[in-house]
Structure formats: structure tokens, C-alpha cells
Amino acid sequence: QKEVEQDPGPLSVPEGAIVSLNCTYSNSAFQYFMWYRQYSRKGPELLMYTYSSGNKEDGRFTAQVDKSSKYISLFIRDSQPSDSATYLCAMSAGNNNDMRFGAGTRLTVKP
Amino acid sequence: GAVVSQHPSWVICKSGTSVKIECRSLDFQATTMFWYRQFPKQSLMLMATSNEGSKATYEQGVEKDKFLINHASLTLSTLTVTSAHPEDSSFYICSAIGTGTYSNQPQHFGDGTRLSIL
Numbered sequence: 001q002k003e004v005e006q007d008p009g010p011l012s013v014p015e016g017a018i019v020s021l022n023c024t025y026s027n028s029a030f031q032y033f034m035w036y037r038q039y040s041r042k043g044p045e046l047l048m049y050t051y052s053s054g055n056k057e058d059g060r061f062t063a064q065v066d067k068s069s070k071y072i073s074l075f076i077r078d079s080q081p082s083d084s085a086t087y088l089c090a091m092s093a094g095n096n097n098d099m100r101f102g103a104g105t106r107l108t109v110k111p
Numbered sequence: 112g113a114v115v116s117q118h119p120s121w122v123i124c125k126s127g128t129s130v131k132i133e134c135r136s137l138d139f140q141a142t143t144m145f146w147y148r149q150f151p152k153q154s155l156m157l158m159a160t161s162n163e164g165s166k167a168t169y170e171q172g173v174e175k176d177k178f179l180i181n182h183a184s185l186t187l188s189t190l191t192v193t194s195a196h197p198e199d200s201s202f203y204i205c206s207a208i209g210t211g212t213y214s215n216q217p218q219h220f221g222d223g224t225r226l227s228i229l
Contacts, residue, residue, distance in 0.1 A: 008152070034217045043117070043204050043220035044155070088154065090217070097143055097208065099218060103154045 003027050006089055006102025015111050019076040023089035023102045026070065030091040030100075033065050035074045038086045038104065047087075048074065079109045114138050115207050117221030125229055126197060132190045132224045134205030140185035141207035145218060146178070149202040161188050185210075195228045202226075 006023045013019055021035075032051055036044035048063040050056045056063045062075040072091070076083055089102040114137040122130055134144055143162050147155040161167040161182035169175050177199075179191040188207075192199055202225050206218035 032217070036220070041202070041223070041225065043115075043206075043222045046217055046219065049217055092217075097145075097160060101154050106152070 001026055004089065004091060004100045004102045007105055008103045010106040010108060012108045012110060013079055015079060015081060015109055017079050017109070019074075019079050019083070019107060019109075021074040021076075021087050021089075021105050021107070023072050023091075024070055025072075025091060025100075027091075027093070027100070028067075028070065029093040031094055032092045033063070033072050034090040034099070035061075035063055036088040036090060038088060040085075044088055081109050081111050084108045113209065113216065113219040115141075115205065115219050115221040117205055117224055119224060120222060121225045121227075123227045123229065124195065127194055128228075130192045130195055130226060132192075132203055132205075132226075134188045134190070134207070134221055136186045136207045136209065136219075139207075139209035141188075142185065142210050143208045144182055144188040145206045146180060146188075146190050147204045147206065149204060149223070151202075155204065158190075192226065195226070197228045200226055200228045 004025045035048040037047050038044040050063050053065045053067045060077045064073045086104040086106050088104045090099045092099045116135045118133045146158045158173045159167045159169045161180045163182050163185050167180035182188040202223050204223040206220040
């Protein structure tokens with residue numbers, strides 16, 4: 001079993017839809033949870049960074065962490081074609097030297 | 112803030128050539144830099160971790176003599192792919208963790224280097 005599981009998709013939605021991206025994990029020591037966005041042929045860009053359980057909102061993006069279920073989510077409201085990218089979840093136990101990445105979910109938002 | 116610059120963005124070279132990739136932290140000092148490899152439609156594979164002034168720590172299965180890493184200053188790390196062959200063709204990405212204000216932030220990534228070996 002992988003430490004971090006993420007459905008690679010691809011996921012295709014119409015413009016304006018609410019997108020839900022998810023990851024599950026097995027290591028209960030993880031406390032820091034990140035979402036990165038990666039456009040084609042570019043490096044990952046940090047989108048959201050949360051600690052422990054709870055929600056965090058930034059514009060159209062909301063990150064949720066449920067440590068009891070070992071489940072994290074990223075919601076994108078009013079999705080735009082410019083949101084089309086691969087979304088990677090990542091997590092660490094506290095030392096950001098040791099991050100574990102999901103496989104990434106490819107998202108396409110169609111106009 | 113927290114900008115990581117990687118150069119070159121794309122390199123094509125003949126088999127047997129050695130290729131150097133630079134990773135720079137532009138607006139912060141990076142205590143630790145990381146080198147990843149990414150194949151098409153796959154996630155990031157950590158190759159090695161480097162700390163300024165010390166030898167890099169390589170992940171299992173990564174050839175140290177093949178992938179030479181030098182972290183000579185707090186703002187620069189280099190990856191040299193020695194005697195590159197077509198199977199070394201990939202997307203190489205660096206990331207960095209900073210000091211001070213940036214010490215509690217996750218890794219910040221460069222834009223990657225696409226390496227094509229003919």
C-alpha cells in the first residue's frame with residue numbers, strides 16, 4: 001500500500017463546475033498537508049498549505065483535512081479553463097525535508 | 112517571495128555528454144535543496160537531498176556517480192548528469208527549503224529542466 005493514494009484521473013468538468021480532488025494516506029504521523037498545481041512542462045506551484053485537521057479557504061480554493069479518516073480534499077469553486085492542470089497532494093510529518101507526494105490528478109476544465 | 116529558478120529549461124544533447132542543471136533560490140537562502148525526476152504523467156520521484164556544504168543524500172536506486180550534486184552555497188545547487196544516455200531523458204525538477212521566514216514553509220519548486228538525450 002502506498003503512503004499517499006491519489007486518483008490520477010483524468011478528470012474533465014465544464015467551466016463553472018465545482019471540482020473535488022482527494023487523497024488518502026496511511027501514515028498517522030502526517031500533520032502538514034499541501035496541494036500543488038502543476039501546469040504542463042512546469043514545476044509544481046504551492047496552492048494550499050494546512051496544518052492538522054480543518055478547513056482553509058483561499059479565494060476559489062478550499063482545502064479540507066480529516067485526520068481521523070486520513071483523507072484530504074481540495075475544492076475548486078467556479079472552475080475556469082485556466083485551472084486545467086495536474087494537482088498534486090503532498091504531506092509530511094513535520095519535517096518538510098520528508099514530503100510524500102500523491103500521483104497527481106489531471107484536471108481539464110472545458111469552456 | 113520564495114522564488115526558485117532553474118536553468119536551463121530545456122536541453123538536447125548527444126549520448127555520452129555530461130549535462131549540468133542549476134537550481135537557484137532567488138530571494139531566500141536555501142538550507143536544503145531537493146532534486147526530483149518526473150516521467151510523463153507520473154508523480155515526482157525524489158532523487159537526492161542536498162544541504163549546503165555537505166554531501167548529498169541519495170535515494171535508494173539513484174546512482175551517485177551518475178547524478179552528481181553540488182550545493183556550494185545557500186542559493187545554488189547543481190545537478191550534473193554524467194555521460195548521459197537516452198534512458199536519462201526526463202524532466203528534472205529542483206526544490207528548496209529556506210531559512211528564517213521560509214523555514215516553516217513547504218518546498219518551493221523550480222520550473223524544471225527537460226532533458227532529451229539523442
